[in-house]
Amino acid sequence: MMVDNSTTFNQNLFSFLDASPTPFHAVQSLVAELGKQGFKPLSEQAAWGTLAAGRYYIIRNGSSLIAFTLPEACNLAEQGVRLLGAHTDSPCLKVKPRPENVSQQLWQLGVEVYGGALLNPWFDRDLSMAGRVSYLDQKGQLQHVLINFQKPLAVIPSLAIHLDREANQNRSINPQQHLPPIIMHTEPGEQPDFRALLEQQIRTEHADHPIGTVMDYEIALYDTQPAGFTGLNNDFISAARLDNLLSCYTGLQALLTASNRPAMLVCNDHEEVGSMSASGAQGNFLQSVLQRLTQTPEQYARMIANSWLISADNAHAIHPNYADRHDAAHGPLLNRGPVIKTNANQRYATNSETAAMFRHLCQQADVPVQDFVVRTDMACGSTIGPLTAGQIGIRTIDIGVPTFAMHSIRELAGSQDPYYLYSALNYFFN
The missing domain is CATH 3.40.630.10 (Zn peptidases)
Known part of the structure; x- marks a missing residue:
């Protein structure tokens, strides 16, 4: 039982x-x-x-x-x-207020580490984003809404061991340099806009919300792998x-x-x-x-x-x-x-x-x-x-x-x- x-x-x-x-x-x-x-x-x-x-x-x-x-x-x-x-x-990674960064024609997001996170496991994961967005509606009233992209749209790739031969012996992580996730390829001269991305997501998830301008947000990255059993006899839960x-x-x-x-x-x-x-x-x-x-x-x-x-x-x-x-x-x-x-x-x-x-x-x-x-x-x-x-x-x-x-x-x-x-x-x- x-x-x-x-x-x-x-x-x-x-x-x-x-x-x-x-x-x-x-x-x-x-x-x-x-x-x-x-x-x-x-x-x-x-x-x-x-x-x-x-x-x-x-x-x-x-x-x-x-x-x-x-x-x-x-x-x-x-x-x-x-x-x-x-x-x-x-513990997680949270998107900074001005996160846009383009390097090597790749759009990366500036992130902060929230809490005492183990950082190594964040690499090479299928990541998505979710959180709360505050915006002005078309009448100029301040509104708040939750969004969740759900699909994998970000990744923090590891550096190949060929370029870091000591990775398995002594791997240190600089959160400012090594944690910004990649979310998109860009064209030369393209200037990504994170708030515009959030506006688009609100319209997708909440078509009934007459959104005007995104004012602010609290957005976190998360692993898209669902919770589940593991072990030969479902001895454990992993999530x-x-x-x-x-x-x-x-x-x-x-x-x-x-x-x-x-x-x-x-x-x-x-x-x-x-x-x-x-x-x-x-x-x-x-x-x-x-x-x-x-x-x-x-x-x-x-x-x-x-x-x-x-x-x-x-x-x-x-x-x-x-x-x-x-x-x-x-x-x-x-x-x-x-x-x-x-x-x-x-x-x-x-x-x-x-x-x-x-x-x-x-x-x-x-x-x-x-x-x-x-x-x-x-x-x-x-x-x-x-x-x-x-x-x-x-x-x-x-x-x-x-x-x-x-x-x-x-x-x-x-x-x-x-x-x-x-x-x-x-x-x-x-």
Whole structure:
């Protein structure tokens, strides 16, 4: 039964990943599913008053989302809220504001590296572009629209080994010089215009939008290879943006089952660059929403004291070719369940109380659980967990699905682990 459930779950996860090449598209995908399940949109600009029992969601910047359920006769101060936190962004290459460059009669795009990306895997891939475009319509009104070229239209070719004999021993990448992708052959004297290309794409995707002039954009490149199974027995799943859209999707599916108690899914943008933004975990998005759900500071403080947050962000599985990069006693395995992430220096928010809660929860849900602690002589990454715990004052644990090749253009996880995580979160919300 577990295999059948996880297979279907993963196939739906693949569809979500493929439809979500940017944080904007990820939120759009989440909203589409929430709408089907009866969740109603709330605007931060509008007055909420006292919300009736129901299902709601709020979007900020088009790239961050909070969705929650309020059961009948719930008392937030007494019950608190069960929260699942994740992030919508992934390391990638973003197009610069003035990206046009022609060299050797080839149109290349100037790009910036977003987040801590592994750069080598970006070479020799079939790349496309997607993102948000802001434009003036024919009436002079500012509008915003999402676009996705979908087809392969860019590539970053490697330099042939004949011209770089040391490539397999010592290959360094200069992001400014070596990463601009090629998108088109040009004729002598031709001057490409990236904004004109975006206008053309908007007309193609959104024929009903009377576009005038493109004003600005946030466009990212992505790998066109779809998500899928790999391994002789479909032991693994391979995809872009597993970190951390896997947690967003799994949290969404668990939230849809919540009925007995107040539950909330928080999907922040900008985690990969430190979370310091209006839509990041260091912004006030979550705090603002939580405060508006109560009437007095006393009720708010009691609600926070009775709440729990699971911060779900992928964990480093022990790699068979680099096992020495792990503490041998804390090397999570693929397909062996979610990982509790602990760090004595508070790079993760886990403490003994929250770890014990999650272990007990997994025990009740019949889900295996593992531990990760970084080697004592290595630096430790972080998540939205400590940021949210410090800002809100909520009990928090950091967990995640074990993963290989984190921050690569294509990551790998065990095919059983997403459903294990879903089972644990489903139990948590209910």
